[in-house]
Each structure stands twice: as C-alpha cells, then as structure tokens.
Amino acid sequence: MMYEQQHQIQPQMRMDMRKNNSSNNNSRLGAGVAAEKRKSIEEEKLEIVDLSGLSLECLPNPSLNLATICKLDLSNNNLQNIPESLTARLLNVVVLDVHSNQLKSLPNSIGCLSKLKVLNVSGNLIESLPKTIENCRSLEELNANFNKLSKLPDTIGFELINLKKLSVNSNKLVLLPRSLSHLTALRVLDARLNCLRSLPEDLENLINLEVLNISQNFQYLDTLPYSIGLLLSLVELDVSYNKITTLPDSLGCLKKLQKLSVEGNPMVSPPMEVFEQGLHAVKKYLSEKMNGGHRSSPKKKSWVGKLVKYGTFNGHRSSSSASRDPEREGFFMPEYRPIDGLASPRYMGMFSPRRLFSPRNYFSG
Structure with missing residues (x-):
C-alpha cells in the first residue's frame, strides 16, 4: 500500500521576547517554550x-x-x-x-x-x-x-456543540430532530431536496445561523414555524419550491436578511405584488402585519361588548361612540352601586357564571 x-x-510557535527580571516568570516562559x-x-x-x-x-x-x-x-x-x-x-x-x-x-x-x-x-x-x-x-x-438518510440521531444536537456547518441535502429526511436547536455554533444548515414535513419549533436558539436552505421539499413542507423569524443572524433564507402559502410575520424582524427565495410556492401572504417590489417591501409588509397594520380577519369585539349585546349588562350604548366607530360597543351602568353594596349577600348571586352569561336581565333595578 x-x-x-x-x-x-x-x-507557528509564538515566543515572548520581552525582558523580565523575575526568575519565576523566566522559568515559566522557558517551560512554555519547551x-x-x-x-x-x-x-x-x-x-x-x-x-x-x-x-x-x-x-x-x-x-x-x-x-x-x-x-x-x-x-x-x-x-x-x-x-x-x-x-x-x-x-x-x-x-x-x-x-x-x-x-x-x-x-x-x-x-x-x-x-x-x-x-x-x-x-x-x-x-x-x-x-x-x-x-x-x-x-x-x-x-x-x-x-x-431517513433520519438523524435524535440527540445529535446536544453533543456536537462546535458544529458550524451541517449539509444533509438530497436525502430522504422527513424531519429534523428537535435537538438541532441546541447547535448554537451552527452557521449553515442545508436540508434541501428532502421530504421534510416540518421544522423544529424552537429555532431561535440557533443564534449564529446565517444560511438556511430548506428548498425543494416539494409537496411535503407547507408551513414555517414562527421561530424562523427569530434567527437574528440570518442572512440567506431559501424556502423555494415547497407548498408554503404564508410567511410568518416574524420574518419582518430579520434585519440582517439579505436574500430571500420563495419561488415555486403557492404564496398568498405576502401577495405576489409585494414580492415584486423586493425584499425591503416584503419585510415591511410582514412587520406592519405583525404590528397590526394588515388584518386578514375582522376586529375582535371585546367580551364586555358581547355582554352588552346579549343584555347581560343592563347598559345603554353610547350613540355618539357608535356613530364614530360602529364596531366599538360602549355601555353605561344604569345606577351607581358602591362596592360594599355589590359585595353584600344581596348581590352576590348576581355574579354567578350562569347568571352572568344568561340572556336574561339581572341588572335591572
């Protein structure tokens, strides 16, 4: 052979050539050089x-x-x-x-x-x-x-604490072990061309991750965890050619993100016209959506408003407030009762759950 x-x-051997009058220091230096x-x-x-x-x-x-x-x-x-x-x-x-x-x-x-x-x-x-x-x-x-590969060792992330690059593309992986979230030194994770159906939920622990490629899992991967937007060191994210319809709002927090690939997905949110405006527009859209700028569902009414609606409180709606905001429901108590009075045995039964949420009127004078 x-x-x-x-x-x-x-x-390379580094030597400290500075003069030192201390014999103890000289002896330590000599031992270090040896x-x-x-x-x-x-x-x-x-x-x-x-x-x-x-x-x-x-x-x-x-x-x-x-x-x-x-x-x-x-x-x-x-x-x-x-x-x-x-x-x-x-x-x-x-x-x-x-x-x-x-x-x-x-x-x-x-x-x-x-x-x-x-x-x-x-x-x-x-x-x-x-x-x-x-x-x-x-x-x-x-x-x-x-x-x-159809799987990785379940506890692989607990021990490989110095791992900086993990490449497992073009395999048959269905999932990534949750322990991967403990790879705090990891900078590159390449898991494209697999059969991934989901990602670990607590990805935010990958504090040094700069490149994440989970593209081309095709019909299997359809959602991304919210924690993917907490990868504050992330520079490149490739989720192209999956079944993803919605990007997590948290992606708007990724200030270091410079490259985002989403082509080949049936994307609904953000809409394609936002993607056409570039990465900055996408991040702005998601950030505003996260902060309430975009609402896909009607505003939720307060529980107090619901109580008023069903007559549990014998209140009167404020006509002025209703005219200003039809979704806002205000109420006025018909009469003032001191807290001592409300806490007395006479009124204690009025606050039972059955009475409180009953359509009958228990607060009338």
Whole structure:
C-alpha cells in the first residue's frame, strides 16, 4: 500500500521576547517554550494521506502508524465499508473524506475520533448515521449530502456543540430532530431536496445561523414555524419550491436578511405584488402585519361588548361612540352601586357564571 506524504504541518510557535527580571516568570516562559517545541515536534510527524480516485474496493493493511495521520482522503473509490479497527486508530485525524464511495454505513468506532473537525461522507448509500458520531465533539463540518438518510440521531444536537456547518441535502429526511436547536455554533444548515414535513419549533436558539436552505421539499413542507423569524443572524433564507402559502410575520424582524427565495410556492401572504417590489417591501409588509397594520380577519369585539349585546349588562350604548366607530360597543351602568353594596349577600348571586352569561336581565333595578 502506497502512501503519499504531501506536506508536513508546520505550526507557528509564538515566543515572548520581552525582558523580565523575575526568575519565576523566566522559568515559566522557558517551560512554555519547551512545551511548544514538543508540540511542534509531535505535529511535524503528522501526515496527509491521499488515496482518492484509485478504484479501491477495500483497504489493505497500512504500512505506517495510523496515529500519525491528520488528514485521510479515501474519496472517489468503490469502498463498501470502513473497518472498525482502522477508524479506531485514527486518533489524530482532523479531516476524514470518504465521499463518492459505496458505503452503506459508518463504523461505530468513528466516535473515537475526538479531534475530528471535518467529516465528508457525501455521495454514498448511507441510511443512518451511528449514534456514536455524537462523541466527535470537535466536529465543525459534517457533509452527508446525496445519501439515503431517513433520519438523524435524535440527540445529535446536544453533543456536537462546535458544529458550524451541517449539509444533509438530497436525502430522504422527513424531519429534523428537535435537538438541532441546541447547535448554537451552527452557521449553515442545508436540508434541501428532502421530504421534510416540518421544522423544529424552537429555532431561535440557533443564534449564529446565517444560511438556511430548506428548498425543494416539494409537496411535503407547507408551513414555517414562527421561530424562523427569530434567527437574528440570518442572512440567506431559501424556502423555494415547497407548498408554503404564508410567511410568518416574524420574518419582518430579520434585519440582517439579505436574500430571500420563495419561488415555486403557492404564496398568498405576502401577495405576489409585494414580492415584486423586493425584499425591503416584503419585510415591511410582514412587520406592519405583525404590528397590526394588515388584518386578514375582522376586529375582535371585546367580551364586555358581547355582554352588552346579549343584555347581560343592563347598559345603554353610547350613540355618539357608535356613530364614530360602529364596531366599538360602549355601555353605561344604569345606577351607581358602591362596592360594599355589590359585595353584600344581596348581590352576590348576581355574579354567578350562569347568571352572568344568561340572556336574561339581572341588572335591572
């Protein structure tokens, strides 16, 4: 088996050259420099191994210590599995690329890769990710596009606290786990071309999310949660080619939003003439609607007005107020009764629910 060492990692070592008269500080500085040198020597031994595009169907026994590999590229081969024992020994791997193979699953030992930051498993036949992937707590980028994923691990969001980019487009996902809302470091979420029927409700916890693409879920996705408008860092939102008819009013709060794609939806609100005026007009429309500027339903009458209407209160409508606002219903009590009197046993029965909402008149003198 041939390994190609492309280059060695040369970490930068910073040294404080300022003079210090304190012997204790000098000793600490010397110890720090020594530690940096040891770290430098260790990292200089790490290697990048590229075995991509060799039509490999299986991996032969390696001819070097797997613990010395920081990047392993096995992409564009015909691999059907990755041995558990091999993965478990990649203790220092930071980048693992196995895209464009024939993998149906990932080894459970992938959870041993505590230093792994980038994992690319796109273009395979993977139906589910192992739950042990949650142990890869250094992971910053996960690319699982173009697979057969029907679900993600339920608790994946609780552990991958450093994940910044999650790409799961072109799969068979029906939903995204609620735990994804705990990925507070996440900046990019790409879940297009799936079968998503809904999104998690508490998306507002994704405080650093800048790009959200949930387009092309076609006939499945027809609503968006209100919390999508609370993603205050969001710059790009693509919900095109779904069955969405109404955008949440909360989208009017997204001050950083620069790109909104909604084509291919049977959109009703905002109306298309608003979209034709551009993103600023859409945000203004939604903001005004949220603040009561646009009302799709008649104004709700107060419960007091309803009581007056049905004669529960023996009041008289104000003709002047009615002329000014026909929907506003005012009332006057026929006589003044002090609170002591109303609280007396004589009047206590008047406030029972059955009497209060009865069409009969119990307040007449």
